[in-house]
Amino acid sequence: MTNPKILVTGGAGFIGSHACVALIAAGYRPVVLDTLVNSDARSLRRVSRITGVEPPLVRCDVRDAAALDCAFAEHDIAAVLHLAGLKAVGHSVSDPIGYYDVNVAGSLALVRAMERAGVRTLIFSSSATVYGDTPRSPIRESAPYAAVNPYGRTKVMVERMLADLARADARWGIACLRFFNPIGAHESGLLGEHPHGPPDNLVPYISQVAVGERAHVVVHGNDYETPDGTGVRDYVHVMDVAEGHVAALRHAADRGGMLAVNLGTGCGASVLEVISAFERASGRHIALRVGPRRPGDAPAYWADVQHARDRLGWCARRSLDQMCADSWRWQLANPHGFDEREPALAARAVI
Ligand SMILES: NC(=O)c1ccc[n+]([C@@H]2O[C@H](COP(=O)([O-])OP(=O)(O)OC[C@H]3O[C@@H](n4cnc5c(N)ncnc54)[C@H](O)[C@@H]3O)[C@@H](O)[C@H]2O)c1
Structure with missing residues (x-):
């Protein structure tokens, strides 16, 4: 099939919009399905500024069976992210x-609709939270499920459901991508993360401090058993994650069964290292205050990435410095997210 159409649920969001860019660059045609509850349709216009192609938007809920059936009937969908x-x-x-x-009922409704439409290639956005407080890093995919919060348990439930489905019906090709900590932005400065409300994640928070929107970053604990006492995570560039979807799609389209694979860099960076990298990228001082540890935060974890290399032929290519430089370019050009007048395309932008 030339230029197959790929349904991207959540495709207007942070990772989904970058996945659309990677799909188009690889010759696919994304069709986005999203309620826009945590995103903005203007992200898709930005995708078109970068790629020349604006993915169509089906604005509906992934739990809405009738709307899903319409989307599959209207578009000749080959696979789903x-x-x-x-x-x-x-x-x-x-x-x-x-x-x-x-998360769970939505995935079930989607899989049922895929079955009705005869579409059986699925890439699911899972998360390193399925591992919970696994003490030893690098974390391999064979580590047991040990999610410690409802969010992580929704991901475990969906993974288990998809594994059972793949075991029951060999026509399904499924990949569960366990993202570590996706950060950064498209290097054009046109696409990035714009949290609704206070950011939950470190880098959007640092960005807002850098532009003066917030006074300081709170470092949650500096007495962990890590080299500088602050928490260590595996930060991975969102465009690397986006390209990981394309690699997984090719894999799952060719073979049946279910594959679970980590998407990380295989290296950890501490909170203080990320703040330093952001200071280098922005040339601005980032004020910080040390607060208490947050309950449930693990001291340190990072991915074992061998499986991703061996099975998908994928590895993360972009450095922490690039992640911070791209986040900063996005933040500077779009201090209020997609509300801004369309910024100019950065000179280095390529897809
Ligand atoms: N960003 C991370 O750090 C991270 C880490 C691990 C896993 N993930 C997973 O990756 C996926 C994408 O994350 P993101 O960071 O891009 O988040 P995001 O909030 O930017 O994107 C999610 C998208 O889903 C849409 N959405 C939410 N509920 C919906 C519904 N019922 N029907 C249709 N659309 C709906 C939102 O409007 C949004 O556009 C999520 O499943 C998330 O759990 C993200």
Whole structure:
């Protein structure tokens, strides 16, 4: 099939919009399905500024069976990237049913609609949270499920459901991508993460301090058993994650069964290292205050990336400095997200 159409649920969001750029660059035609509950349709216009192609938007809920059937009937979909979901760990603790509904019931509704449409290639956005507080890094995919919050448990439930499905019906080709900590932005400065409300993640928070929108970054604990005492995570560039989807799509389209694979760099960086890298990228001082540890935060974890190399032929290519430089370019050009007048394309932009 030439230029196959790929349904991207959650495709207007942070990772989904970058995945659209990577799909178009690889010769696919993304069709986005999104409620826009945590995103902005103007992200798709930015995708077209970068690639010359604006993915069509089907504005509907992934739990809506009738709307899903219409989307599959209208577009000749070859495969699905499933990124639609809720992702705030803290919110999942206060509203677990809301999370199980969107993340688990949404995935079930999608799989049923795919079955009705005869589309059986699926790439699912899972998360390193499925490993919970696994003590030893690098973390391999064979580490047991040990999610410690409702968000992580929704990802475990969907992975288990998809594994059972792949075992029951060999026509399904499924990849569960366990993202570590996706950060950064497209290097054009046109596409990036614009959190609705206070950021949950470190780098959007640092960016807002750098532009003076917030006074300081709170470092949650500096007495961990890590080289500088602050928490260590595996930060991975969002465009590397986007390209990982393309690699997974090629893999799953060719073979049946289910593959679970880590998308990380294989290296950890501490909170203080990320702040220093951001200071280098922005040339600005980032004020910080040290607060207490947050309950449930692991001291350090990073991915074992051998499986991704061996099975998908994928590895992360972009450095922490590039992640920070790209985040900063996005933040400077779009201090209020997609509300801005369309910024100029950065000179280095290529897809
Ligand atoms: N960003 C991370 O750090 C991270 C890490 C691990 C896993 N993930 C997973 O990757 C996926 C994408 O994350 P993101 O960072 O791009 O988040 P995001 O919030 O930017 O994107 C999610 C998209 O899903 C849409 N959506 C939410 N509920 C929906 C529904 N019921 N029907 C249709 N659309 C709906 C939102 O509007 C949004 O556009 C999520 O499943 C998330 O759990 C993200």
